[in-house]
Amino acid sequence: MTRDEWDAALTERHGKALHERFSAGCAAVCGLGGLGSNIAIHLARAGVGQLRLFDFDTVDISNLNRQQYFPDQLGMEKTAALAQTLRRIAPYCKIIAQTVRLTPENIPVLLQGIPVICEAFDRADQKAMLTETVLTQLPEACLVAASGMAGLDSANAIRTRRILPRFYLCGDGQSDIADGMGLISARVAVCAAHQANMILRLLAGESEP
Amino acid sequence: MVKVNGAALDADGMTVSALLAQEQYDEKRVVVECNLEIVPKAQYAETILHDGDTIEIVSFVGGG
Numbered sequence: 001m002t003r004d005e006w007d008a009a010l011t012e013r014h015g016k017a018l019h020e021r022f023s024a025g026c027a028a029v030c031g032l033g034g035l036g037s038n039i040a041i042h043l044a045r046a047g048v049g050q051l052r053l054f055d056f057d058t059v060d061i062s063n064l065n066r067q068q069y070f071p072d073q074l075g076m077e078k079t080a081a082l083a084q085t086l087r088r089i090a091p092y093c094k095i096i097a098q099t100v101r102l103t104p105e106n107i108p109v110l111l112q113g114i115p116v117i118c119e120a121f122d123r124a125d126q127k128a129m130l131t132e133t134v135l136t137q138l139p140e141a142c143l144v145a146a147s148g149m150a151g152l153d154s155a156n157a158i159r160t161r162r163i164l165p166r167f168y169l170c171g172d173g174q175s176d177i178a179d180g181m182g183l184i185s186a187r188v189a190v191c192a193a194h195q196a197n198m199i200l201r202l203l204a205g206e207s208e209p
Numbered sequence: 210m211v212k213v214n215g216a217a218l219d220a221d222g223m224t225v226s227a228l229l230a231q232e233q234y235d236e237k238r239v240v241v242e243c244n245l246e247i248v249p250k251a252q253y254a255e256t257i258l259h260d261g262d263t264i265e266i267v268s269f270v271g272g273g
Contacts, residue, residue, distance in 0.1 A: 121273055124268075127238075127269040128237065128238050131269075132240050132250060135247045145269075174270060176271055
């Protein structure tokens, strides 16, 4: 598949204007678990031109119930494993994957200049840390975060809200992994799709959830 | 009165820290915005709420 064939196929599906916006778009995915691995795949399939991936972890057998990894990738760094899969899906997407733990100190440096940032961590305190740091230290960036997708409640409880002009929050806001509810692929993927859709809307120039 | 997540609370003169404690939020899991500006965690103890302020407390839950 040549670059021209890829562009022609996506232009036919999305129209020229939208394909040009997605192609020129760049988004960061912070955390490559059940949310982040699904989000990155949605963005790559849509033809987003550049993806910046951040995670410090490796692929574990306990991830396979909901995260977009394969048994032959067990033990690999998630950044490398997901980049491998994304290159199969979208070979012309520019992928920059960094194996690093994001902190209040390195976030302003590592995420500098990225217009749309996606919070896809699993721990609540880390979600709050990334959100506060991005919104206070990176005044140009939009943030799409997630809270509440555990268990098997209705998928209809998951929605996208605009909390601040640059801060969007997806999820049901309540279902906590700490309450003993497991994370189940379908409901996590619903939340991931909300986040991916909001990111694509932002890249398309839309600002409402 | 101070509007907190849509509800009017008698929180004039309280700090953000005191409000979070009273409402039983875990400081580490929240993001607080006051009148559409994020309040950094380092300023919770010294940020005093005033009559008419609108506060949104986003409390994250785990899972991802």
